[in-house]
Each structure stands twice: as structure tokens, then as C-alpha cells.
Amino acid sequence: MPELVSIQVGLPQTLGTDAAPNPMDQRWTTGFFKQPVEGEVWLSTTNLAGDGQADLKNHGGIDKAVLAYSAEHYPDWRSHLNHPELPYGGFGENFTVVGQTEADVCIGDIYAIGNARVQVSQPRQPCWKLSRRWRIADLALQVKANGRSGWYFRVLQEGAVQAGLAITLCDRPYPQWTVARANHIMHHDLSDRAAAAELARCPLLSRNWQEKLLKRGAPS
Template identity: 50%
Template sequence: MDRSWESGMFKNSVANKIWLGETGLTGDEVADKKNHGGPEKAIFSYSATHYDSWKEELDIEAIGIGAMGENIAVRFMDEHSVCIGDTYQFGDAIIQVSQPRRPCWKPARRFRIVDLALRIQQTGRTGWYFRVLKEGSVQSGQQLTLLERPYPEWTIAKCNEVMYEKKDDVKLAEELHSCKFLAENWKRTLAKRLAGEKSSDDKRVFGPNKG
């Protein structure tokens, strides 16, 4: 846990208008470009209400908005109310939900809790990513206005359930794989599962923190 590391998850709040482009917000740096960033992960969103639970469960008072590395913290939205393909007006931009976040080892390193990524995954408090359909200026405090919900059956919570809890349910994997607006990296993972390939989450959730 004491090894040197690099991360773009330490965010600073911005009050003024900022440009939201195809790959994210102006000035938002991604350290690990292999596993983070890109058009399908332009914005990471996290429910602000989750932090009350984390403070209680982890006994860390300092864990609050921004701690999970989110670009935007939202209220009145969570994994049970947000669906793949949901399209929102956000300031001058239009954004669309692309996938749940698959938690990695870096929040664990930040708070020195080896299994934190696994806890995030098991609780379902993962957050989700948006892709940008229309670039534009956005600002903190602006409301997200739902424009379209093509897949109400595929909440973020349901996607997480298929990915982590029901790995042997081929029918569910096929149905999720066929969701038009699901990010390609999730589709690749599901395709490998359907082809009979086995996978392990250990490298992603523990990384260099273990051993």
C-alpha cells in the first residue's frame, strides 16, 4: 500500500462554466489511459447519498463528495434509478449513460483499505459513466434533464447483478450483450463469458495493493 502510484482520481471542484467534449471535461486528466477515459467513459458520475453509508461503514469522516474520483456528484439518482441509454440534457451538452463503473484498486490505495474496490462492487454503489452525444458548456449545480429512456429494464444495478452475481446465467448475459447502448468494453467482457472464457476480478480490484 506504500508503493508509489499515479492517479487522476483526485479532483478539484469547479464553479465556473467548463467545456464538455467528446472525451470529457476540459482540464480533467486521466493517468491510466488503458483502463480509464475515452469517449465511452467521458464522465464518471456518483451518487452523493452513498457517502453517508461509506462514512458509517468505513469510519472515515473525510470520505465525501469527490472521494471516488467522480466528475459529477448527483442527488436523487442512483444505480437503481439510472439505466443504460438514459439520455440527459446537461447545460448545453447532451450525455448518455454507457456503462456501470467497474471499480479498481485506486480508491483502496487512497483510503488504505485493501478490499475497498471489492466492497464497492459488492454493495452495488459503483457509479456509472456517460458518453457525450453533443458537446457543450456545463456548470456545477445544473440539473440533468432526462430526454430519453430506451432501456428501462437495464438499470445500473441490474447490469452489476449480471456482471458480478449471476455469472452463470447465459440468458441474462445474452440479453445485456444485445443492449444497443451498452459500452463496447462491457460487451467484450460478456462475449468472452458467452464463449466460455473464465475471468477473475482480482487484478482489477486488488492490483498492486495486495502482496
């Protein structure tokens, strides 16, 4: 049974300085730094209590209320990045889960976590802030290449959640659209316009991804 093993939240903060010669040290504002929380946390339709995003154009909102990431990826990342202490939340996720990866989770899946209900809306598309957080210039590109992206939830029913709760599948309307397959179409099958158009027609895929895929699938 999949399980929520850790919850992380964090509010935006400004780091660095404008005068820094190294771009990695220059001023930036981010909500990427998440800290684990104990006990119950209220999950609303837009985010977890105590959590926030700095860039509301590209992060947060109804379709990206919560970011989930598989704990099963951490051993490989810790070895590959030579960072044995890489903590849960290290990829900016709110929910660290066991028993699930991108190959197991599908667009539109509805899960019960305590008395909350969440639905998978899209894969996570890593941005430059992941690279900046760990000072590894190509880390976001590595995530796109290997597909260990995580996925976003929209919240269908608000409720209290906490680490240790089971993640129970309630409905799977689109078993053909795993997060792994959606990632592959978005990042690797760039010339397959038919596949892009087909995925874009999935009504439970986030609007942002639908729009991007429709542009690719449109006749030239």
C-alpha cells in the same frame, strides 16, 4: 428533479516512492485525486476541461468520458468507513449527483445538463486505485458487492456544465437495463450465461462491457 451538485476534475500525478516497504506507499501514477471546481466547465467528447486519466487503456475514452456518482451514497460510506469528512469526488467521480442512484439510471439514458447531452454507457467497475486512494485493501471489492458503483457517460453534445444544473431525462430506450441490474449480472450472476448474452446485445452498452459479457455468454 435530479441535480448535478458538484463537479470534480484532476490531472494525473505520480505519488509514493519505489523504495517504500509498504505497497500502499510505493510509486504509482493516478488521476484519481479530483478537486471541486466552481463555475462553468467545458465538457468535450472525451473529458471535462482540466481532467485526465493516467491509465488510458482502462479509463477515459469516448465511452468513459465522465464518471457520475450518487451523493446519496456518501452518508453510508462516511459512517461505514469511519470517515465523516469523506468529500464529494472521494470515489473519483467527476459528477456528484442527487436524485439518482444505480436503481434509477439505465444504460442508454440520454440526459440534458445545461446545453450538453450525455448518455449512460456502463456501470463503473472499480479498480485497485480506489482501494489505494483510501488505503482500504478491499474497498473496490466492497463497491462491487454492494453495487454502489456509479456510472459512466459518453458525451453526445459538448457544452458548458456547472454545479447546480438540473439533470433532465431526454430519452430512455432501455428501461429494463438499470445500472443496478447490469452490475448484478456482471458481478453476481456469473453462471447465468443467458442474462450475460442478453445484456451484451444492448447496443448502447459500452463495447468493453459487451465484449466481456459475450465471452461469458458464449457456449463452452
